[in-house]
Amino acid sequence: MDVDALIVGGGCAGLSLAVHVVAAARRAGRACPRVTIVEPRSEYQRDRTWCGWRFEAHPFADSVTRRWSQWAVQEGGRRVVRGSTRHPYEHIPADRFYAQAQALLATAPELRLVLGARVTAIAEQGGQVVVETTAGPLRAGLVLDGRPPEAAAAAEASAVAEVDLVQHFVGWEVETAEPCFDPGVVEMMDFAVAQTRGLHFMYVLPFTSTRALVEATYISAGALPLAQYEADIRGDLERRGAREFKVGFREAGQIAMSTRPARPQASPRVLQIGLRGGLAKPSTGYAFAAIQRFSAALAERIVARPGQPLVPPAPRPAAAVAMDRVFLSYLERHPGRGPGLFVDLFERLPPDLLCRFLTDHGSPLDGLRVMACTPLAQMTAEVVRSRARWLRRPAA
Ligand SMILES: Cc1cc2nc3c(=O)[nH]c(=O)nc-3n(C[C@H](O)[C@H](O)[C@H](O)COP(=O)(O)OP(=O)(O)OC[C@H]3O[C@@H](n4cnc5c(N)ncnc54)[C@H](O)[C@@H]3O)c2cc1C
Known part of the structure; x- marks a missing residue:
């Protein structure tokens, strides 16, 4: 060896x-x-x-x-x-x-x-x-x-109806001629943009009043042409009053938002x-x-036990996996309600609790409080019903 x-x-x-x-x-x-x-x-x-x-x-x-x-x-x-x-x-x-x-x-x-x-x-x-x-x-x-x-893994047949969304984004780190950003506040999700190509928001990390990473992000079935994200970023900078800017670092990504195990x-x-x-x-x-x-x-x-086979730790808590299933099913079925859902979560939940929920650190009580302030209870019922339908299906 x-x-x-x-x-x-x-x-x-x-x-x-x-x-x-x-x-x-x-x-x-x-x-x-x-x-x-x-x-x-x-x-x-x-x-x-x-x-x-x-x-x-x-x-x-x-x-x-x-x-x-x-x-x-x-x-x-x-x-x-x-x-x-x-x-x-x-x-x-x-x-x-x-x-x-x-x-x-x-x-x-x-x-x-x-x-x-x-x-x-x-x-x-x-x-x-x-x-x-x-x-x-x-x-x-x-x-x-x-x-x-591998992309093929996501296409494998699954027992229950799975959600296969993608979070896709392009970000530019820009330096603007005039102060355009509040360096104390991250713009986590700004949904005040067109929602016609999928759930869409701008994400802005402000390093100074003139330097920020500005990212056009979508949650939908698949990626868009590069020109679309770039137009979104330019539009956002224009709204912020940035008449002149230089682009430095650029990043792009596509992350699966799937309920497939x-x-x-x-x-x-x-x-x-x-x-x-x-x-x-x-x-x-x-x-x-x-x-x-x-x-x-x-x-x-x-x-x-160096060099020995082993059982790995669980990647994520089972309760968090179940909550994500409910959450993604809701987003897929009702993308138009996505902005309201996210803003409700940030508005109604104590920030520390929301941080726990968003990072898989939530307790069962946290989960209940999240459910209580959103329409997720309705979606949970839909997911339970879809699983029950699968269990009752005729044998192949
Ligand atoms: C642009 C971008 C921004 C992100 N921002 C965040 C964020 O803000 N917060 C967050 O929590 N997550 C973020 N993520 C998600 C996630 O944290 C990253 O994708 C992270 O890098 C995933 O780690 P990984 O090791 O699984 O994959 P990677 O970091 O992509 O590593 C995979 C490695 O496999 C190597 N490789 C490929 N083929 C072979 C081969 N045949 N043989 C050997 N090696 C090979 C690649 O070169 C690469 O180094 C972001 C993702 C992207 C793409």
């Missing part, structure tokens, strides 16, 4: 897991398992921005470049500004994260990051896993597969991590915090 664990993909989940393994070994006073990460990129650049509400401590705190304790949502004439000092909204630019992860990994000689190589095949053979890579084969006791999820783990020796392992919260598209939580728990198990 060449290594105890081989991580396929040095993206957010792959690098996070490796960093958590080093930390867990040091905490436990044990030898660090031999871990190799195989990543196709030959160098890391800023390719995305991670934001989320702070809950647990994680090893990438030094990569946080900005925190906001106030955020706003709006639809039509209704604007709601809320906030939390206990759970500020934190910003991590990807280049900072990649650099910090590499620096932390460089402190552990057992960790190896192989850049510029791609995994082409993974096969179990007699108590180990043989991984073919463009840099040659590697034998590992355990493989953690963090490649992006994550593919079951194929084997206790080949585990899926990251988005491939079902770690994105489908009703919001957020994954960074869940990746940190999952990586911390998985790392403990890897350190306890």
Whole structure:
């Protein structure tokens, strides 16, 4: 066996897991398992921005470049500004994260990051896993597969009617000639834009009064031409009075908002991590915090039994998965009511409770309070009915 664990993909989940393994070994006073990460990129650049509400401590705190304790949502004439000092909204630019992860990994000689190589095949053979890579084969006791999820998986037939929405977005970091942004308030969801191409909102991270990441976001069945998002961003800047602006960093993404369960783990020796392992919260598209939580728990198990097969921690709490199913079913059936639903949630719920709900930290009582202030109870009944219909179907 060449290594105890081989991580396929040095993206957010792959690098996070490796960093958590080093930390867990040091905490436990044990030898660090031999871990190799195989990543196709030959160098890391800023390719995305991670934001989320702070809950647990994680090893990438030094990569946080900005925190906001106030955020706003709006639809039509209704604007709601809320906030939390206990759970500020934190910003991590990807280049900072990649650099910090590499620096932390460089402190552990057992960790190896192989850049510029791609995994082409993974096969179990007699108590180990043989991984073919463009840099040659590697034998590992355990493989953690963090490649992006395959689109085909989402198309697989499912027992119940599943929701298959996509959150798709394009963001520009702009510098405007005049002050246009309130640097104290994140514009979380501004629905005061055309709703004709799907549920659509602008998301604005204001770094200063003249610099912000402005993102056109849609929740619908599929992506739009690039020109549409760009026109949305220009329109938003115009509304804010930005006559002149320069565009710097750009990002784009498509995140599945599906009720399909994550593919079951194929084997206790080949585990899926990251988005491939079902770690994105489908009703919001957020994954960074869940990746940190999952990586911390998985790392403990890897350190306890290096190179051995294992049962991974549950990716997300079952109650949160059920709530997301209800929430997404509602959005799919009633996209026109989406803006009102989101603004109601921000307006009626105590901000800390809403943060817990949005980050899978909610208690059963939190769940009931969310249900009580939205039409979600009605949707729950619809989901229960659709499941009952499936159970009563004639056998094939
Ligand atoms: C633009 C953008 C912004 C986002 N913003 C947020 C946010 O604000 N907050 C939040 O919580 N979440 C956000 N997300 C969602 C999520 O956190 C990220 O997508 C996150 O990067 C997912 O981590 P991952 O490790 O699963 O995937 P990735 O980080 O995409 O890593 C997958 C890795 O697999 C590698 N790979 C691909 N093929 C192979 C192969 N054959 N062999 C080996 N390696 C391979 C890739 O090169 C890549 O490094 C955002 C996503 C995007 C795209």
